[in-house]
Amino acid sequence: MSPKKLDANFYQRSDVVQISRELLGKVLCTQFPGQPLTSGIITETEAYCGRNDKACHANDGLRTKRTEVMYRAGGVAYVYLCYGIHHLFNIVTNVKDKADAVLVRAVEPVNGIDSILDRRNATKLKPAITAGPGRLTQALNITTDYTGIDLTGDTIWIEDRDKTISSKQIVSSPRIGIDYAGDHAKRPWRFCISESKWISK
DNA sequence: CATTTGATGTTCT
């Protein structure tokens, strides 16, 4: 089986938690002009729901310039700047006006490792290179310039390379760094591949 | 090892 790019039908389903689980083991790819293909297996995700979820930027229909892209139909990127420094990569899901998204927190490098090391200013491959939401975007050269980009296009996309992750390999836990969300912070909407070392702490 | 702190843009109060 050849690699298969995930299409709009995958992203526009309504269950963002289910999509988060299915994204584990898929391959996030970036290809920029004049640069080699870089990619990594998704090893850690978090689900954010636009309704009744205080942890989500677009909770309860909140619209700002920044969150507007989350209201689009699924299959586009939501890239946003955190703490003024880090670019965080999210996948917008669900249909138009339903502001759900999946945050990708960690990947395991596959293609273009030399470029990844170069972008991260490192010489040796280790989990700290791409395990962490701010790290993987730097490794794959994703910036806020690409917010709203079509994930079925040829710049940033996700492939199914027939690596299957069984439900036994998936560990769920509370989401990270969102204590301000009260009770919602405890929801087990963070998903990791249990045997992978490429997981943020 | 663990803990603290500086960097820093967007959004909300």
Add this chain to the structure above:
DNA sequence: GAACATCAAATGC
């Protein structure tokens, strides 16, 4: 002005 879906470097054991 404060808070925030973070990271890396510096400091303290």
